[in-house]
Amino acid sequence: MKVCVVGTGYVGLTTGVSLAFLGHDVTCVDLDENKVQTLRAGRSPIYEPHMESLLGEAAERLTFTTDYSEGVPGAEVVFIAVQTPSLPDGNPDLRYLSSAAETVGQHISGEGEFTVVVNKSTVPIGSSNWVDSILREAFERSHGRRADGEFTVASNPEFLREGVAIFDSLYPDRIVVGSDNPRGLDVLHRLYRAVLNQTFTPPTFLPRPGEVGAVPMVSTDLASAELIKYAANAFLATKISFINEVGRLAGKVGADITQVARGIGLDARIGPRFLEPGVGWGGSCFGKDTAALITTAEEYHHDMPIVRAAREVNAQQRSVVVDQLLSELRILKGRKIGLLGLAFKPDTDDLRDSPSVDIARKLISRGARVTLHDPVASDRFRAQHPDLAGQLADSIDEVFDDADAVVLVTKWDQYLDLDWGKFTGIMRKPVLLDGRHCLDAARLERLGYRYLTTAG
């Protein structure tokens, strides 16, 4: 099928490249000329495992352009996957979405073709109707006549996780599509058939896991599809905040929160995933989507106390690190504290709402000297946080050198496999705060560390 994807951020690029890999003819439109040049050269503008390999495999069915007229006319499906950053009041900024919809509306050919315009950005509930009206007006203005069944709007929320985005788009748990027009649902069913039935030949670098069978598709109305996205993210965020709240109590009563998480996660009704305690969630999605859910609810005079609490616990979780260090070191002023990891999670260089950056700033405001390290995100960090660039360490050794404490914030593989024994001798105090509860406490204590976690 001929597909156009507007926006080549995490979601748009992964969608476009995966659909081309599955055999569709895909044109990705982005207004950023530099990004388009990078992609044309077969390079990925974002750090995402397997992205460049898949770009290579799908190259002959992929076009990158800044020009909507190369992608939209004649496309059966047009994805809009532009950013919707949070405004200070918690509402998403829909300017990019509105201008993308406007331009798509102008370029739909209207010559006997039927186009499904898919909202892939996470948008407030009801936005698809709004997109529909923008498309309609733009179409009518540029064609000088009323739109008459040339297009419909659908919602197809994205559930991919950064760092495993390609895996998630080839082997999803489910695909959700919402449209108030059955024809739109049919087109999307056809588009995703190879994923739904798992009939494609997997890439050599991402073989199909044995347990993956047919993928369920949830076909629904527009509003339900939009709410599914928010509810899923809010639930996952709440699950993490829940285990962190219990974790703090575990620290007080002398229980081991990782054992508690295992003990409850083996209950099939609860499940073990997203029960990893630690510094809490970050990234561009959970914070933004939980805030947007609360503001949408407010418009209907509806309160969401569970979602509010999940956000509150998460914010506190970052202060827990500072409090732990304070009670261990007594004084933070002048202390040298190393942070391992800047990205909000491993396998990405994304720093948006990163717990690490927040913790670093909190420590600095208490007078501590921080040393920062990340195996991948340092360049991005330098560009986005120039005032802290001087705190970046050139090597992991530098993080430990003369440190009063080191905090593991991002669970990069490189950190899990460190030769921990060699650092105690170069630290001023061998205090290690495992912000992800992922290291072997007994072993580290044998090596001479004072081992702490966010649960005590």
Ligand code: UGA
């Ligand atoms: C999240 C969702 O998992 C995706 O399904 C969704 O598509 C995406 O948001 C989105 O809305 O675009 P993502 O933000 O990429 O994906 O990352 P996650 O893997 O969900 O991790 C989010 C944060 O939670 C990270 O900071 C991670 O370290 C933290 N986390 C995760 C925990 O603290 N504990 C856990 O058990 C799991």
